[in-house]
């Protein structure tokens with residue numbers, strides 16, 4: 026069966042000469058851009074880590090992404106088995122993340138996206154620089170009271186109404202309000218930030234992406250300059266005035282860090298929340314379980330994350346080497362398909378089951394290795410507090426009858442999710 030599906034996506038497009046012919050496929054459908062209406066929207070990728078599927082496939086999609094950004098213009102290896110994905114994320118000798126997320130190159134900027142686009146050992150100094158602001162202890166002390174106040178206020182504002190557009194009016198707003206407070210950005214930039222981010226990540230128009238990049242970088246540079254003159258207690262100011270290994274950060278480092286936090290911090294939690302509530306609305310037994318057993322909420326957050334891997338990450342080969350009987354060439358790009366790895370039956374018993382009591386839930390939604398998501402503790406805390414406060418105030422909810430529940434299994438997620446309760 027797996028083989029049949031594999032045969033149906035084989036393509037005859039010219040691939041680089043070192044790629045065996047039988048491995049060339051079109052996996053464009055698995056990159057999050059094709060919507061479906063399944064309760065578990067990641068189910069269509071399940072077969073990709075089956076025992077009959079070659080450990081490395083080579084993706085030659087009909088539609089290309091911006092080659093300048095992703096490095097995927099000439100096709101890429103696709104990694105779908107848990108252990109292989111783990112290797113790509115953790116083996117820094119063979120796999121590099123240099124130049125990752127450098128959308129800024131599209132307008133001729135040369136600064137790096139820090140820390141994501143920097144390899145070890147250099148990566149370590151930036152990680153050390155930023156990590157204290159995202160540690161669980163810091164989040165508990167400085168952020169949790171505010172997160173809870175924001176989420177309680179938002180839930181209380183809708184509780185009596187009996188309905189909300191969970192994706193547009195709640196998920197899109199809540200984490201961004203927390204993020205803007207953390208960074209010290211002015212609240213009135215909210216809609217503009219989201220519009221810029223949409224045009225950078227999803228517009229599919231080079232002109233729009235370039236205009237958004239010019240807009241956001243001009244804003245961030247102006248904001249950094251302002252914080253240089255008038256420091257405050259927020260994160261952008263701390264980045265600007267801190268010391269990296271005993272010296273002040275350079276202009277390139279400041280914009281590189283602030284820019285990448287801006288990019289990584291805006292819509293990832295929003296997409297996760299929308300999918301989480303869609304899943305609970307379509308599978309009310311999860312609501313009943315969590316309402317009756319709030320002690321399962323921590324495990325549920327981890328399980329929502331595992332079953333909703335909104336991003337898949339890429340790396341490039343640092344040298345020629347052989348892997349699984351295939352010749353890899355320096356510069357080859359690898360895309361790790363987290364929606365396959367997170368359901369690998371060799372690592373997760375009953376992988377498609379939503380099980381908040383699952384032990385050792387080492388999924389890849391925040392990846393693994395040195396670049397593991399810096400905002401993971403913050404994201405988890407936002408999700409946990411939302412669930413805790415939600416179940417105290419909102420009875421069983423469902424999707425508003427007639428509403429469209431089509432979802433993109435990825436960062437695009439779902440734009441509108443009308444929920445109702447009585």
Ligand code: HEM
Nearest residue numbers: 140141289290293294297336338391392396398399400404
């Ligand atoms: C559920 C929400 C989130 C998900 C699913 C997520 C996912 C990811 C993934 C997959 C990576 C690795 C990317 C790669 O290696 O190519 C990453 C890295 C990163 N994320 Fe997140 N993220 C989330 C929330 C956040 C938030 C809220 C922030 C900041 C406020 C953030 C900041 C970062 C940073 C700075 C990195 C780079 C880490 C490094 O290179 O050392 N993320 N995230």
